[in-house]
Amino acid sequence: MADERFISVEGIARRYAVGDHVTTIFEDLWLALPKGAFTCVIGHSGCGKTTVLNILAGLESPSEGAVIVDGHEISGPSLDRAVIFQGHALLPWKTVLGNVAYAVASRWKTASRTEIRDRAQRYIDLVGLRGSEHKRPAELSGGMKQRVGIARALSIEPKILLMDEPFSALDALTRGALQDEARRLCAEAGQTVFMITHDVDEAIYLADRIVLMTNGPGALVAEIVENPLPRDRARDALHHAAAYYPLRNHLIDFLVTRGGAFRDNLPAGYDRRRPPVTTQWPGAPIAPTPMAMATNFATR
Amino acid sequence: MIGVRARAALLSAFIFLLSMVVWHMAVHGGGAGGPALDPEYAKLMGVQMAGAKSAMPGPLDVGAKLVEHLRHPFYNNGPNDKGLGLQLLYSIGRVALGYTLALAAALPLGFLIGMSELAYKALDPFIQILKPVSPLAWMPLALYTIKDSGLSAIFVIFICSVWPMLINTAFGVASVRKEWLNVARTLEVGPWRRAITVILPAAAPTILTGMRISVGIAWLVIVAAEMLVGGTGIGYFVWNEWNNLSISNVIVAILMIGLIGMILDQMLARCQRAVTFPE
Ligand SMILES: Nc1ncnc2c1ncn2[C@@H]1O[C@H](COP(=O)(O)OP(=O)(O)OP(=O)(O)O)[C@@H](O)[C@H]1O
Ligand SMILES: [Mg+2]
Numbered sequence: 001m002a003d004e005r006f007i008s009v010e011g012i013a014r015r016y017a018v019g020d021h022v023t024t025i026f027e028d029l030w031l032a033l034p035k036g037a038f039t040c041v042i043g044h045s046g047c048g049k050t051t052v053l054n055i056l057a058g059l060e061s062p063s064e065g066a067v068i069v070d071g072h073e074i075s076g077p078s079l080d081r082a083v084i085f086q087g088h089a090l091l092p093w094k095t096v097l098g099n100v101a102y103a104v105a106s107r108w109k110t111a112s113r114t115e116i117r118d119r120a121q122r123y124i125d126l127v128g129l130r131g132s133e134h135k136r137p138a139e140l141s142g143g144m145k146q147r148v149g150i151a152r153a154l155s156i157e158p159k160i161l162l163m164d165e166p167f168s169a170l171d172a173l174t175r176g177a178l179q180d181e182a183r184r185l186c187a188e189a190g191q192t193v194f195m196i197t198h199d200v201d202e203a204i205y206l207a208d209r210i211v212l213m214t215n216g217p218g219a220l221v222a223e224i225v226e227n228p229l230p231r232d233r234a235r236d237a238l239h240h241a242a243a244y245y246p247l248r249n250h251l252i253d254f255l256v257t258r259g260g261a262f263r264d265n266l267p268a269g270y271d272r273r274r275p276p277v278t279t280q281w282p283g284a285p286i287a288p289t290p291m292a293m294a295t296n297f298a299t300r
Numbered sequence: 301m302i303g304v305r306a307r308a309a310l311l312s313a314f315i316f317l318l319s320m321v322v323w324h325m326a327v328h329g330g331g332a333g334g335p336a337l338d339p340e341y342a343k344l345m346g347v348q349m350a351g352a353k354s355a356m357p358g359p360l361d362v363g364a365k366l367v368e369h370l371r372h373p374f375y376n377n378g379p380n381d382k383g384l385g386l387q388l389l390y391s392i393g394r395v396a397l398g399y400t401l402a403l404a405a406a407l408p409l410g411f412l413i414g415m416s417e418l419a420y421k422a423l424d425p426f427i428q429i430l431k432p433v434s435p436l437a438w439m440p441l442a443l444y445t446i447k448d449s450g451l452s453a454i455f456v457i458f459i460c461s462v463w464p465m466l467i468n469t470a471f472g473v474a475s476v477r478k479e480w481l482n483v484a485r486t487l488e489v490g491p492w493r494r495a496i497t498v499i500l501p502a503a504a505p506t507i508l509t510g511m512r513i514s515v516g517i518a519w520l521v522i523v524a525a526e527m528l529v530g531g532t533g534i535g536y537f538v539w540n541e542w543n544n545l546s547i548s549n550v551i552v553a554i555l556m557i558g559l560i561g562m563i564l565d566q567m568l569a570r571c572q573r574a575v576t577f578p579e
Contacts, residue, residue, distance in 0.1 A: 058486075
């Protein structure tokens with residue numbers, strides 16, 4: 001059904017020509033993301049995660065292939081796909097309110113000043129920055145800047161939220177608090193999210209599905225891991241869940257060993273167009289069938 | 301313990317007083333040309349000093365002249381006798397006009413060059429060749445084609461101030477952070493709105509650097525240009541007073557030129573601070 005392939009990455013490639021030598025970062029990459037799901041991508045540095053995200057955002061175009069979102073091939077950036085940039089990318093000459101209002105005014109071009117202001121203020125309140133709306137980005141801490149970035153992305157009510165390592169530059173406490181907030185906001189809105197992270201625990205806490213990418217060049221989607229933890233998982237109880245450590249070991253095992261050699265000994269029946277959705281690994285709980293999961297996503 | 305600012309001010313005052321005293325003594329011969337001098341050198345100097353004594357004013361003469369000018373800055377007794385303030389106003393007016401025209405040309409053209417690689421590559425040879433030409437070299441051409449000395453001076457100001465503003469605008473526009481442009485792209489901001497709401501504020505500090513360099517050059521060049529075209533202006537004043545051998549007036553004019561130049565620069569520095577935001 002359409003919701004299972006809400007975002008459909010169809011055979012994209014990205015090549016860079018350096019001199020007369022062409023490097024293929026990845027090619028013939030296929031990936032389907034269901035509507036309303038929180039998807040995290042993990043993979044080694046330089047494997048092409050940011051490139052995939054930029055292509056989804058429409059900021060870069062693939063050398064080959066296409067990305068279909070909600071039935072339409074994308075041809076450039078869109079207000080339907082909000083990006084939270086790694087370096088927060090706030091406009092330093094605008095205040096917090098100004099930055100968020102800029103996005104709101106771009107979305108609702110005919111809205112009145114007060115409407116724009118009220119909506120921007122609402123999202124600033126939502127990320128807990130009430131009282132700082134007239135500060136400029138230079139006066140904010142790293143965590144506060146990232147919050148503004150989140151408010152700006154959510155304020156345009158995008159169909160899809162794309163995040164490139166949004167929390168990796170923050171200290172552990174701030175990161176935890178922002179993860180909680182991102183989780184709450186996305187769950188409330190039923191947001192479709194595509195997020196890059198280097199942090200396995202962050203992926204386990206936030207994601208419904210975790211996409212594992214092999215090392216580049218010529219990176220592949222090795223598998224898509226269904227997160228067996230309950231949807232209402234709590235951060236502090238995470239490591240008490242029986243499924244937690246097996247899942248964590250499975251992911252780390254991929255990053256450390258399986259990921260590197262994956263391309264040289266592809267598993268039997270591996271199909272680039274349909275990367276395996278895994279629910280089974282050593283110590284994994286008896287999982288619901290992939291079909292049941294699919295229905296889950298669709299009805300959320 | 302007083303702050304470094306206060307100490308610097310004290311030191312400045314001291315340097316000022318010391319140079320005044322040295323100047324005064326040098327002009328009035330008291331002590332400066334004493335027996336410490338080599339006798340041959342003293343003989344040479346002595347011959348010259350006798351002739352120069354009347355022309356070279358001391359600080360007190362210059363001070364008196366300055367007060368006189370400040371009392372009546374705007375009098376007008378015909379073409380060769382105008383108040384210092386009036387002459388400065390002529391010069392400032394020419395600079396303002398030429399500079400504003402240059403800004404009006406440099407901003408849009410700089411945006412074009414900064415945003416389009418084609419325009420950059422196509423216009424670069426012209427800029428490279430025309431930029432190092434001394435603005436005064438344009439003067440004969442200007443006088444010949446425009447046939448008006450006042451307008452020619454304005455043209456020379458235009459041509460000398462256009463390059464730094466053009467190059468800095470192009471550079472500022474071309475080096476706007478890609479992230480900020482990507483923000484505008486993901487928000488589907490149209491080209492005009494993007495130019496005004498993202499590129500202009502991001503490039504503003506660099507553009508103002510160019511404007512500051514330009515106003516400095518324009519103020520340097522106006523004096524020389526007015527010496528050439530004559531008639532009015534502070535440059536003409538300096539030349540005229542030199543012909544009258546009134547060195548006091550020349551020194552007062554030098555002070556005023558420096559002062560106005562500083563004020564122009566400080567005004568733009570203030571504007572620059574107003575548009576610069578740390579990240
Ligand atoms: N302009 C370019 N020219 C040549 N190669 C490039 C260019 N931009 C990126 N690459 C290469 O593309 C590969 C993928 O880059 P990308 O930024 O997508 O990696 P990533 O997975 O996001 O890495 P990280 O986790 O470090 O952010 C890298 O190996 C990089 O060297
Ligand atoms: Mg990256």
